[in-house]
Amino acid sequence: xxxxxxxxGMLSDPFMQRALIAAVLVGVTAPVMGTYLVQRKLSLLGDxxxxxxxxxxALGWLVGGAMGVVPNDALAIPGAxxxxxxxxxxxxxxxxxxxxxxxxxxxxxxxxxxxxxxLLIGVAGGSSGNLMQYLFGSISSVSPTxxxxxxxLGALILAVxxxxxxxxxxxxxxxxxxxxxxxxxxxxxIAIAVIAALTVTVAMRVVGLLLVSALMIVPVAIxxxxxxxxxxxxxxxxxxxxxxxxxGLSVTYWQTLSPGATIVVLAIALYAVVAILRPVLLRRKPRxxxxxxxxxxxxxxxxxxERCSA
Numbered sequence: 666x667x668x669x670x671x672x673x674g675m676l677s678d679p680f681m682q683r684a685l686i687a688a689v690l691v692g693v694t695a696p697v698m699g700t701y702l703v704q705r706k707l708s709l710l711g712d713x714x715x716x717x718x719x720x721x722x723a724l725g726w727l728v729g730g731a732m733g734v735v736p737n738d739a740l741a742i743p744g745a746x747x748x749x750x751x752x753x754x755x756x757x758x759x760x761x762x763x764x765x766x767x768x769x770x771x772x773x774x775x776x777x778x779x780x781x782x783x784l785l786i787g788v789a790g791g792s793s794g795n796l797m798q799y800l801f802g803s804i805s806s807v808s809p810t811x812x813x814x815x816x817x818l819g820a821l822i823l824a825v826x827x828x829x830x831x832x833x834x835x836x837x838x839x840x841x842x843x844x845x846x847x848x849x850x851x852x853x854x855i856a857i858a859v860i861a862a863l864t865v866t867v868a869m870r871v872v873g874l875l876l877v878s879a880l881m882i883v884p885v886a887i888x889x890x891x892x893x894x895x896x897x898x899x900x901x902x903x904x905x906x907x908x909x910x911x912x913g914l915s916v917t918y919w920q921t922l923s924p925g926a927t928i929v930v931l932a933i934a935l936y937a938v939v940a941i942l943r944p945v946l947l948r949r950k951p952r953x954x955x956x957x958x959x960x961x962x963x964x965x966x967x968x969x970x971e972r973c974s975a
Contacts, residue, residue, distance in 0.1 A: 675918050683807045684914055684924075690819040691871040691880065692910035696888075696902035697826040698864040699881030700895070701857055704837040710858075711878030713756065714749050714865045716778025719874055721748025722799050723785035730789050741799070742814060745869060749862035752778070757858040761851065802873035802925030811870060818867045825860050833857060834895055871910065872925035880906065883932040890939050909935065 675681050702710055725744025734740060752774060786796055807815075826833070835843045836853045844850045861881075868877040888901035913928030 675915065680807075681914075681918060683809065683812050685911065687807050687812060687815050688871055688910040688914045688928075689907055690815055691868045692907035693903050694819045694822045694826075695864055695868050695877070695880045696884040696906040697822060697899060698857075698861050699885045700899045700902060701826070701833055701837050702861060703882060703885045703889070704834070704895070705857070708882045709878065710753075710756070710861060711865055711881045712875075713774035713778070714753050714862050715869075715874035715877050716775050716782075717752030718745040718749040718778070718862075718865055718869065719782035719796060719799065720778050720785060721745040722796065723782045723789060724748060727785055727789040742811065742866065742869070745799070746818075746863065746866045749866050750859050753858035753862035754855055757854050761854065798873075799869055800873050800875050801923055802869070802871055802876070807870050815867055815870070818863050822860055822863055822867065825856060829853070829856065830896075830899075871914075872928055876925045876929045879929045879932065880910075883929070883936055884909070887932070887936045887939050890936075890943050905932070905935070 676685075699708075699711070702708055721744040722738075722741045723744075724747075725740035725742070726738055728734075728744065729736075729738065729740040732740075756774060782796055832843075832848055832853055833856070835846070835848060836850055837857070840850055840854075843853075864881060865874070865877050868880055872880050884902040884905040885898065887905050888898045892898045892901055909928055909932045913931045914924050916922065916931075917924045917927050
């Protein structure tokens with residue numbers, strides 16, 4: 666079997682088709698929210714929300730078992746969505762009111778989320794092993810229902826993240842100026858927190874809750890190495906997210922590797938390559954004149970680092 670036949674075989678596999686669609690959705694949506702988080706210097710917020718979502722997964726197991734739902738994890742993703750949204754709103758309100766510092770609040774989310782998930786999954790009759798597919802991703806087990814939910818959440822993330830880009834950027838860049846300009850700062854901050862929570866739950870199946878923050882942040886970090894504007898950074902980060910997700914997932918089709926870990930390692934490797942090549946690329950760029958009035962002759966110019974009269 667040649668490479669083309671293997672590629673056709675991969676694309677004709679129903680499991681891979683669903684997995685690829687989910688990977689593309691995650692690759693597009695995760696960097697959108699990550700761009701705002703990086704701008705707000707809240708790169709670790711995705712990790713905190715992911716830990717809270719783990720409690721939601723276990724809570725979904727518990728409720729599903731009590732209701733006799735089959736399979737037991739049928740309500741795991743809805744539970745993760747609810748828990749992540751509530752947790753993100755709480756952390757935003759705590760940050761806004763300044764009752765505790767942001768890093769302390771994130772630490773509480775980290776530890777409380779993990780502990781709550783392990784405790785509740787035990788109460789539901791499961792084991793910590795049942796949480797592994799959510800911690801590290803299990804894209805091969807994406808069901809048609811999971812895919813439709815991912816499509817819906819992905820569309821909502823893009824609608825808010827792209828549709829309100831100007832307002833969300835203003836709040837992320839300078840909150841005080843945005844408040845003075847009459848923008849609904851609290852509502853926009855909560856919107857960022859809620860969309861970040863939805864992004865975490867969307868990416869949960871692909872890279873897992875422990876790695877989801879990397880997929881939100883690393884593509885943005887790569888884009889920032891080569892772009893200067895917010896719009897271009899977001900667009901390039903989305904493209905990078907899709908590429909690393911699709912390539913990483915394709916690699917795991919032929920190699921027995923964890924899809925989530927492979928995707929994140931590829932993203933980090935790409936960051937290292939771009940960071941190494943960046944000085945070379947910057948040296949080759951033509952120098953841009955910063956003269957505010959290029960049409961007016963200067964009476965002073967610089968030659969060889971010395972100031973000379975014209």
